[in-house]
Amino acid sequence: xxxxxxxxxxxxxxxxxxxxxxxxxxxxxxxxxxxxxxxxxxxxxxxxxxxxxxxxxxxxxxxxxxxxxxxxxxxxxxxxxxxxxxxxxxxxxxxxxxxxxxxxxxxxxxxxxxxxxxxxxxxxxxxxxxxxxxxxxxxxxxxxxxxxxxxxxxxxxxxxxxxxxxxxxxxxxxxxxxxxxxxxxxxxxxxxxxxxxxxxxxxxxxxxxxxxxxxxxxxxxxxxxxxxxxxxxxxxxxxxxxxxxxxxxxxxxxxxxxxxxxxxxxxxxxxxxxxxxxxxxxxxxx
Numbered sequence: 001x002x003x004x005x006x007x008x009x010x011x012x013x014x015x016x017x018x019x020x021x022x023x024x025x026x027x028x029x030x031x032x033x034x035x036x037x038x039x040x041x042x043x044x045x046x047x048x049x050x051x052x053x054x055x056x057x058x059x060x061x062x063x064x065x066x067x068x069x070x071x072x073x074x075x076x077x078x079x080x081x082x083x084x085x086x087x088x089x090x091x092x093x094x095x096x097x098x099x100x101x102x103x104x105x106x107x108x109x110x111x112x113x114x115x116x117x118x119x120x121x122x123x124x125x126x127x128x129x130x131x132x133x134x135x136x137x138x139x140x141x142x143x144x145x146x147x148x149x150x151x152x153x154x155x156x157x158x159x160x161x162x163x164x165x166x167x168x169x170x171x172x173x174x175x176x177x178x179x180x181x182x183x184x185x186x187x188x189x190x191x192x193x194x195x196x197x198x199x200x201x202x203x204x205x206x207x208x209x210x211x212x213x214x215x216x217x218x219x220x221x222x223x224x225x226x227x228x229x230x231x232x233x234x235x236x237x238x239x240x241x242x243x244x245x246x247x248x249x250x251x252x253x254x255x256x257x258x259x260x261x262x263x264x265x266x267x268x269x270x271x272x273x274x275x276x277x278x279x280x281x282x283x284x285x286x
Contacts, residue, residue, distance in 0.1 A: 002027060006108070007128040010119045013099055013108030016052035020107055022059035028109060029063020029095075031130040035123070036092065038068035038139045044094035044147075046074050046082040048178045048238045050203040052107045053097045060095060060109065061144065068139030074150035076201065078178040078239030083112050084157065085150045098178075098238040101211035104204050110238075151181060159189045169193040171223045171232035171245070176202040177210050179235040195227055210237030214251050221249040255281045 002024050006014040012028060014020030032043065045061055047053035053076075061071050074085055079096045086094040093113035099106035111118040111127075118124050130136075172187065172194050174180040180201040187194040197219060198207040208216040212234030220232040224245050232245035244252045262274050 002131050002134075004128065004132060007124055007131075008108075008120075009124075010117060011100075011108050011110045013102065013106060015105055016050075016056070016107045020056070022055055025056045025059035025109075026063040026066075027131055027134060028127075029060040029065075030067045030136055031063070031127055032095065032111065033064050033067020033069040033139065033142075034130050034136050035118075035127050036069060038137075039142070040068075041092040042070040042072060044072050044074050044082060044086050044089070044091055044150075045097070046077040046079075046085075046094060046150075047097035048078075048099075048203075049076060049176070049180070049201040050097075050099065050104055050107055050237070053203070056107055057097045060097065064095075065142040065144055066139070067136060068142050070142045071144050073144070073146045075146070075148070076178060076181055077150060077154075078182065079110060080240055081150065081154045081182075084154055085147075086112060086114075088153060088157070089147075096238060100238050101209070101236040101241060103209065155182070155186050155189060158186060162190045164191050167191075167193065169195075169227065169229045171195045171197070171220050171227065171229050172199075173197050173207075173212070173217065173220050173232070173234040174199045175210050175212065175216070175235055175237065176200060176205050176207055177235060177237040177239065179239040182239075195223060195229065197223070205237070212236055212241065212243035217243060217245060217251060220245050221251070225249045253281075 003019045006012050006019050043064055045057055047057045064071050082094045082096045096110040099108045118127055170192060172183050174183045176198045180199050183199055184194045184196040217234045220234055224232040230247055234243050244257055246252050258280060
């Protein structure tokens with residue numbers, strides 16, 4: 001029996017061993033295959049560093065394979081890296097096994113397709129119905145392979161795209177999460193002098209909860225001042241959220257960062273649409 005409440009607005013999420021088990025993960029994998037109408041599609045599977053991510057990824061993969069989907073395992077990665085890889089390799093999409101910024105006992109699935117994330121209003125209702133019903137047509141078993149090159153291909157792409165005009169010294173807190181697989185190497189390859197903390201992958205998140213915030217970034221704020229860094233940054237558990245600290249050791253609001261990025265983007269893409277979430281202030285519109 002699958003608990004209906006694990007199907008959230010933007011992902012699937014529950015407590016491992018309770019609302020989210022290997023059996024539930026396998027059913028969800030089978031439902032994804034049915035959602036995509038089975039054979040001929042290839043989905044990537046990535047996972048964060050949580051201790052439950054490996055068994056859940058294996059069960060999810062088994063479900064997709066049994067439904068006729070080919071699966072490519074890219075290992076422990078960040079969510080942005082999974083999204084990049086699905087486009088870079090021309091695949092149907094990908095599933096990230098992660099509970100993002102939630103505590104270590106939680107886990108879940110973010111499902112990415114060429115059309116965007118499966119979410120409420122964009123396919124989650126259909127996927128939920130398939131999973132709860134649990135009736136699937138037979139399919140020829142899909143093929144499985146591991147791809148050990150995704151991280152290197154991502155780093156190579158980033159390094160080719162980025163050119164830093166000045167020497168930067170930064171403090172980066174991976175929070176023992178998925179960004180630990182990229183930091184400090186990806187910064188060093190772009191010529192950035194980085195002081196990396198909590199950079200060892202550990203699914204128990206021993207340093208602090210996997211959500212960058214005013215409270216969890218105390219060490220970053222202190223080191224920015226002590227090391228005279230240009231700025232600091234902290235990442236969440238799966239690397240799709242970053243919070244910045246300025247050179248004065250103060251946390252910068254997400255709205256301010258968004259505005260800076262939007263202004264830079266619009267210089268080269270005048271009139272382009274800008275999508276933002278409801279938590280942003282009215283400063284974005286102004």
